[in-house]
Amino acid sequence: MPANLQSTFDVAQFEALLASRNEPEWLTSRRREAWQAFETAEQPDWRRTNLKGFNIADYTLAEAEVSVEFAGAEGVTILPLAEAIQSHAELVQRVLGSAVQTSRDPYSALNNALVNGGLFIHVAKDVAVEELVRIRYHVAKAGTIVAPRTLIVTERHSSINVIEEISSADFDASAVVLTGVEIEVGDGGQVNFSSVQTLNNNVYVLGSQQIRINRDAQAEWLNVVVGSAVQHVTLEANLSGNGSSVNWNGLLYGNGKQNLLVAPKLNHIGLNTEGQINFKTVVDDEAYAVFDGMVKIPATGQGTNSDLRENALHLSKTSRSDSIPGLEIDANEVKAGHGSTSGQIDEEQLFYLQSRGLPFAEAKRTIVLGFVGEIIDMIPDEAVRERVETIVAEKV
């Protein structure tokens, strides 16, 4: 039953946020617009995201703890978003809101009204950054709502690797993260972006990520989701430039009562673009995971080469996963493949490992860890990878 969201979140908190920031007029008016959209909206009609019992009025606005590890390099600017709003106004104005769109749904609107932290990364042209930029947003306290946003803009022929982890302390009550990642890859450049979500199992995550990839540019994109109570995150790769490409991998691992959704959308807008999606899903106990995918090849996308793979593994009778691999093609000279599988652990694999002496439980564990390991091994930061491995090891 959709309920009106009006005044479910304390307007005083919103006004206090505005008052505390000396922001340019364009941003203030965007925030007010977004607030208005949120306030007048109804609860979204999400069939695959369980918001029962979720009431945004229960949370107090706070900032996520932000940490950045990066030695620094010539031509690379990393700033708190609040500073970049002043110093890089034009870029921020262009990119902010590209993923998190006020019109998308009420929580995207709220996200744009409340965005109150995050980072801006800029790479000057012709700069190739070797060192991994490590970002972490940490939710310290239950009962809070945080809205950090990551903006990355690279100029032409430059490259950078960034990992962003969203984590939390181990509290028992819930909290809310409104996430947003907005990336623009300059002509001929490359961005490798890994997003890893390791929140505790009481947190709600709502948000969007988008990478716009310009002419002859490339992106490596990784989305690993092992935490939270409920996640609803839309993902969008826009292959806007001719000859652009994305290699996109992901993992959802849900157990207990987790309800994890990603909605990856791959838009082949330019000529001769290439995109590969490879996501894996594991569900156990009563978890419910959703891969709501879409590959779009508009009439402009001649010469597209696209491939979408999604494999789901069910470890319990009561777990569920939905895979919706959509495909919309309006160009005629394209290659587009997709395949998805879903099933239980393969009996032949189990028997094979058992026949070598592994007890049933260990054989099962080995197969599951192998299945997810292919994706987890892609996490470029060892500490984050180990955290994910620990979480997964506890789940299996």
Added chain:
Amino acid sequence: MSANNLVIRNLHVAVDGKEILKGINLTIEEGKIHAIMGPNGSGKSTLAYTLAGHPRYEVTEGEVWYKGQDVLDLEPNDRSKLGLFLAFQYPVAVAGVTVANFLRAALNAHRAQEGVDPKSTAIPMAEYRKVIKSRMDMLEMAPDFARRYLNEGFSGGEKKRLEILQMAMLQPSISIMDETDSGLDIDALKIVAEGVNKVKAEKPELGVLVITHYQRLLNYIKPDYVHVLMNGQIVREGGPEMALELEEKGYDFIREEVFGNAS
């Protein structure tokens, strides 16, 4: 009779309700090499899988004893720990699990003892590296093999070689080799056969059951006994000379003798 013989008595096995093995009597003797030959679909793999404990094969009658244990009562992993090994006709690929990690897990499972911290029985890493390296050298396998995922993208011959590597690592006392020779070129066949013979030389009590269609393998792994399986039953038994006879004459003459007419 030695308890270290594997004794199969009147074994009946059904798959999906259809009887495939119809009363097998066979003793694999300690330290001996037995060959089983028989036409396609006669039940050779069914026998192999049943001995290893594949859940799809339902034993409807009969018994299997080894080292004083009722084998059919044991889980597949416990059969492995008891010393039984099956080299699969069709080895299974497992993505994301490297050969090296898997073999270490398998070795450690064999070394584990009930009620003892598995860490204390686990093979030390340095020792493990030495063992796997020497075994891979013996089978002329390139080192990067160990880092590959289990059978994932392996050629037919590579898969068979990996089966024998596993056997060499686990040092079973009964090894069932289900068409290990198929898919191997002549050179690989020699290497694999020599590998088996070396394992056997190190462990003379090893009993081997070789399932094959070809005399070729038996030139390298010399059987003490040859059994012919047809229609779910062992219809002939003899010495190594029988393999030659079968190669020459095919199965029809036996079929005629046993079942009366060539079908």
